[in-house]
Amino acid sequence: GVGEARKLGMDAAVASQKAELLEHLILASLDADTVVEADYFPAILNAFGQEPRPEALSIPFRHLPGETPDEERAIRQYEGYLERYVAKLREAGSPYAFQTVGSAFAVRFDAYIRAGGMRIRKGGEDFYFLQAVAKNGVVAVGDKVLVHPSARPSARVPFGTGPAVRKLMAGEKLSEISDEAFGALGQLLSLAQDPELLNDTELFLAQMDSCCSDFLRSEGFSDVWPKVLANTPKRTDARIAAFHRWFDGLRTLRCLHTFDRKAASGSEN
Numbered sequence: 001g002v003g004e005a006r007k008l009g010m011d012a013a014v015a016s017q018k019a020e021l022l023e024h025l026i027l028a029s030l031d032a033d034t035v036v037e038a039d040y041f042p043a044i045l046n047a048f049g050q051e052p053r054p055e056a057l058s059i060p061f062r063h064l065p066g067e068t069p070d071e072e073r074a075i076r077q078y079e080g081y082l083e084r085y086v087a088k089l090r091e092a093g094s095p096y097a098f099q100t101v102g103s104a105f106a107v108r109f110d111a112y113i114r115a116g117g118m119r120i121r122k123g124g125e126d127f128y129f130l131q132a133v134a135k136n137g138v139v140a141v142g143d144k145v146l147v148h149p150s151a152r153p154s155a156r157v158p159f160g161t162g163p164a165v166r167k168l169m170a171g172e173k174l175s176e177i178s179d180e181a182f183g184a185l186g187q188l189l190s191l192a193q194d195p196e197l198l199n200d201t202e203l204f205l206a207q208m209d210s211c212c213s214d215f216l217r218s219e220g221f222s223d224v225w226p227k228v229l230a231n232t233p234k235r236t237d238a239r240i241a242a243f244h245r246w247f248d249g250l251r252t253l254r255c256l257h258t259f260d261r262k263a264a265s266g267s268e269n
Helices: 001-017 018-025 040-048 069-091 109-114 125-134 159-167 177-192 201-207 210-220 219-232 236-246 249-268
Strands: 026-028 054-058 105-108 139-141
Touching: 001 026, 001 109, 001 125, 001 159, 018 109, 026 040, 026 109, 026 201, 040 054, 040 105, 054 125, 069 159, 069 177, 069 249, 105 109, 105 125, 109 125, 125 139, 139 177, 177 249, 201 210, 201 219, 210 219, 219 236
Parallel strands: 054 139
Antiparallel strands: 026 105, 054 105
16 A cells, blocks of 8 residues: 555665664655656755744645646646645644645654654555644645646545546545534634633533534543543643644544534434
């Protein structure tokens, strides 16, 4: 799978370095059919020199032109789909508001190790890996397009660009998350900035949309959170960070989908 290929390459890069150079090592991830801008490497180095010190960099991208008008239409639709999701996450206040495309990111050596290395998966390895990095530091977002991945439709991975392009070219639609779901997420994340609410599990849950509170309960939040608090410094920033480590990028996505499923079910009834 693609995750294993990335892991083999990144682990080999780490193993090839002298110990005294590892702290300066930055691992950049690409696909074999990806084209980059001439200033790709200087721009990455410059981004990692900024403050606050980023652990990883999500690099802006624009796919190469499609080989046919239908393929071109499909890839631009898919790009718009990805951009909307991240923009809505950012608007809601999520710390996971960055693209997770395997051919468009770079990471520091020490952050790579702390995150447990690249995931071995047939797809989604980039999402799970960058989510783990974000739990320990900042994933910065670059300010210019540097990467041009292939627009090709494929069945090489179970989900992601290739399958999405195939689906769109077949006339199917991608499952968009509603503005109402993002609004409920924004409310939840705003409540999570209040240290008093974070200290009172049931009061916290009672303040948010019932779809979100039901989701958190189903994830075991009521049982888990008091234990997290007991092992977290009483500083406000530490407790907010602990919440975001628990309510991570995957739980965020699942919460959004749960909201829309319940909303659809309610409208049908």
